[in-house]
Amino acid sequence: MEKDTQIFGLRAIIEAINANSTIDKVFLQKGLKGELFQELEFAIKKNGVNASYVPIEKLNKLTTNNHQGAVAQISPITFHDLETLVEKTIASGATPLFLMLDQISDVRNFGAIIRTAECTGVNGIIVQKKGGAPVNGDAIKTSAGAVFKIPICKVDHIKDAMFYMQASGIKVIAATEKTDNTIYDISLKEPCAIIMGSEGRGINPSVLKLVDAKAKLPLLGDIESLNVSVACGVFLYEVLRQRL
Structure with a gap:
């Protein structure tokens, strides 16, 4: 520390x-x-x-x-208010893209995700107050300073953010293997928020029940999952590909 x-x-x-x-x-x-x-x-x-x-x-x-x-x-950064950030993003005329992290615990994964999110034009990252990785020196270093360039919001529970996103016309999409749909089967052109789950458990089942859509990445090898920061990068760049 x-x-x-x-x-x-x-x-x-x-x-x-x-x-x-x-x-x-x-x-x-x-x-x-x-x-x-x-x-x-x-x-x-x-x-x-x-x-x-x-x-x-x-x-x-x-x-x-x-x-x-x-x-x-x-924390070396000041966290943003979720409602203010969402309202500001919508008012800007941009197609909202948010990233929600359901208790990502590894600080290096967290930092890598922040870096990719900044590079792909994510409007903001939402994390829970409890259970997630802190914004510390390791996270800052891994993010290559991106942590100071992208808004990060803390909420009491990811569900709180989900409900607000949905009420604001933003589709909530879960990155999960518990679906038949791949990321290439769904449209990511409309306003959306991508949820990534924790390294071990994935997305909390109670959260998974409330999403608007689910999508997975096709895996052709014997390993059953990707590192969460790698998976997040693939998801975000597919959003970018569809929107360009």
Whole structure:
């Protein structure tokens, strides 16, 4: 974790959360007790901050400072408001293209996806507040700086974004092997949002039930799936091919 993107200490993190700082994740020491620690836990829960409980050895690796059992990772970017971004995109006259990531956990995959999205003219990337990869140094490096050029929105749940997209006339398309339709069977010329699932589980079944369309990539080899960043690149370039 980069030193300039972290906060350490119970009171400091509480104040940062209460000041609405953009915090990607808080690492909390397992088994720690105390009134101030409980106050921090309450602030994390109240504000929907992503957190995980780790051994003290993990915290000691993150910082050599007196962390008091808590280290927070601050996002180096400012996240955008979803509704404002969608409205602005539609008003611009462009055909909207959004990318929704259902808990992509690997930061390098995340960074590679951001880079491809910027190169293919994606209007914005939507991620969940919890469960996804943080915007850290590795993600920034892998994105080749694209993370600073493309709007990224955080929502409480991907379903929230889906419902808003659909209400705004934007078709939600799932990239999943659980369909007979390939990406070459569907039209991507109209306003759309592509959902990519996590590395291990794919798209959450409860999310998959709500999409407007599903599409898969044809696989001719023995391996049953592609790396998610590679698959995302193929999907986005097919959108670009159809629209050019």
